[in-house]
Amino acid sequence: MKKIFLMLLTALVLGCSGSGNDNIELKISYSLPEGRTCQTYLADHFLVTLYDSEQRKVVEKKIMCGEGESDPLTLLVDKDSYYISVVLLSKDNMWQSYGASKAEVMKDTSVTVDMETYLGGMIFIWNPSDCSKYNLAVMSFDLFSEGEPVNAVIWGEESELRNFMIPCKAGQFEVINVPAEPLYSARFNGYRKKSLSGESRVVYEIDEFVSGHGQNKKISIDNYRQLLVSDMKVSWEFDSKSIESCEAAGVSRIVASLVSEEVTISAEQKCDNKFSDLYLYDITEHEYTLYLYGISDSDETLFESSLEIGMIEAGSVGKDRLENKIFLKEK
Numbered sequence: 001m002k003k004i005f006l007m008l009l010t011a012l013v014l015g016c017s018g019s020g021n022d023n024i025e026l027k028i029s030y031s032l033p034e035g036r037t038c039q040t041y042l043a044d045h046f047l048v049t050l051y052d053s054e055q056r057k058v059v060e061k062k063i064m065c066g067e068g069e070s071d072p073l074t075l076l077v078d079k080d081s082y083y084i085s086v087v088l089l090s091k092d093n094m095w096q097s098y099g100a101s102k103a104e105v106m107k108d109t110s111v112t113v114d115m116e117t118y119l120g121g122m123i124f125i126w127n128p129s130d131c132s133k134y135n136l137a138v139m140s141f142d143l144f145s146e147g148e149p150v151n152a153v154i155w156g157e158e159s160e161l162r163n164f165m166i167p168c169k170a171g172q173f174e175v176i177n178v179p180a181e182p183l184y185s186a187r188f189n190g191y192r193k194k195s196l197s198g199e200s201r202v203v204y205e206i207d208e209f210v211s212g213h214g215q216n217k218k219i220s221i222d223n224y225r226q227l228l229v230s231d232m233k234v235s236w237e238f239d240s241k242s243i244e245s246c247e248a249a250g251v252s253r254i255v256a257s258l259v260s261e262e263v264t265i266s267a268e269q270k271c272d273n274k275f276s277d278l279y280l281y282d283i284t285e286h287e288y289t290l291y292l293y294g295i296s297d298s299d300e301t302l303f304e305s306s307l308e309i310g311m312i313e314a315g316s317v318g319k320d321r322l323e324n325k326i327f328l329k330e331k
Contacts, residue, residue, distance in 0.1 A: 024079060026050075026105050027072040030086040030113040032097055038065030041096040043088045048073055053081040072110065079106050086113045095121075095215055098177050120212040121176035124186065126204070126221050131168040133318050134202050134227070135281070136190035139166045141173060145182045163196060180213040188221055192281055199282035201229050201317065230316035232258065232324060234267075234278040236292055239305070239327040246271035250302055251294035254278065254328075258309070260286035283322075287311050292326045303328045 028048060032040075043065055050059040059075055081104050088097035099115035130136060143150045143161040150161045166173055168190060178184075186209075190202035204221040211217055234256045243249045255268040256278040263286060267278045271294065287310055294303030307326050316322045 024077055024105055025108040026075045026077050026082065026103060027108075027110040028075070028084055028086075028113065029072045029110070030099060030115055032088070032115050033117070036097075038088065041088060042090065043096045044091040045089055047087045047089055049085045049087075050075065050077070051083040051085075058082075077105055081105070084111060084113055086115060088115065088118075116177065118214065119177050120180045120214050121174065121178055121216045122184075122211045123216050123218045124173045124175070124188070124221050125218060126171060126188075128169055128171040130190075130202070130222070130225075134190060135192050135231070135317065136168040136201060137194045138191050138196070139168050139173075140164065140189040140191065140196050140200070141166055142187045143175065144185045150178075150184070165196065174216070175211075176216065178211045180211050183208045183210060185209075186219075186221075199229055199284060201282060202227055227315045227317060228284070229281070229314055230283045230312050231318075231321040232280040232283060232290075232312075232316075233321055234280065234290065234292070235275075235323070235325040236278070236328055237275045238294075238303070239329040245273045247273075249294060249330075250296050252297045253295050255293040255295060256280060257291045257293075258283060258288045259291060260288045262286055283312050285311070285313050290324060290326060292328055294328050301331065303330050305329050 028050075030046065030048070032038075038044075045065055046063040048059075048061045048063065049057060052058050058077075061073060061075075063073065081102065083100070083102055085100045086098070087095055090096060095118040097115045098118045099113040101111050101113045103109055103111045124141075126139075141161060141164040151158055166188075186206045188204040189196075189200035190204075191198060192201055203226050204224045205226070206219065206221065206224050209217075209219070236254065236256075238249060246252070249271075251271045253268055254271050255266060257264055257266040258280050263284060265280050265283055267280050269276065269278060290307040290309050292303075292305045292307075293301050296302050305326050305328050307324060309324065312322065
């Protein structure tokens with residue numbers, strides 16, 4: 001397995017972290033391989049970036065070669081866990097050297113970042129509007145090389161890049177300092193909840209590609225999107241016009257269940273007199289029947305109806321979700 005550096009970037013305004021008491025000193029030193037200097041790389045400047053435990057970029061500092069490059073960079077920060085990256089760049093912003101480290105800052109802290117010759121990397125980019133369009137909260141990332149999961153140093157700790165969780169709203173995921181020649185494959189799965197539970201709603205899968213040779217290859221994963229599920233809005237009301245309220249029907253909660261031979265998907269809510277819609281998510285491709293139940297405080301099913309839906313195919317999500325109306329009949 002190949003060891004690489006990896007960092008997650010979010011597009012946020014630069015500045016100091018938090019609004020608390022910024023009175024803790026974080027000193028960051030960085031060193032190039034022995035005997036090498038900015039001049040060795042014909043470089044122009046260092047770029048030091050600090051991320052907090054929420055994966056937010058909180059500081060970005062440009063330090064010109066020859067202007068205190070050997071002196072520690074001192075920052076005033078809040079107590080937190082920080083991820084530090086240091087990049088050595090040429091005038092045209094080509095990466096020459098890179099290093100990263102993690103710091104637990106509970107008191108004045110000094111960190112040294114060892115830098116290496118930069119090999120290359122890849123930046124996976126997706127449209128953040130996909131998060132609301134397809135109702136995605138988190139992405140699960142897998143990266144393989146020659147059939148094996150890639151190992152990465154993430155926030156100072158080595159991890160296997162399998163089911164690595166990324167907030168969907170981040171909009172991009174940067175894998176850096178990787179060999180260019182091996183063939184890689186990548187997969188992102190999108191989930192509705194902030195966990196990897198339930199069905200993956202969207203998959204972005206890229207087979208057999210190489211990383212950037214000495215620089216970062218930008219890869220838009222939007223081109224590889226495949227929807228895996230559908231969603232459904234269920235509208236309802238009582239079958240009898242004489243029933244004007246949940247109280248009159250003795251119903252305290254409403255349950256909708258979409259049932260196939262392989263899977264059951266359910267949602268429930270309190271019965272209200274607005275006859276509020278129910279929503280069913282992460283519906284995989286099967287033939288379904290929709291059931292609706294009106295249940296009393298004592299858990300007795302007083303009302304029940306069903307509707308044959310038939311085959312549901314993937315792809316009906318967001319504004320294109322399926323819609324069905326069902327009338328709730330007294331048993």
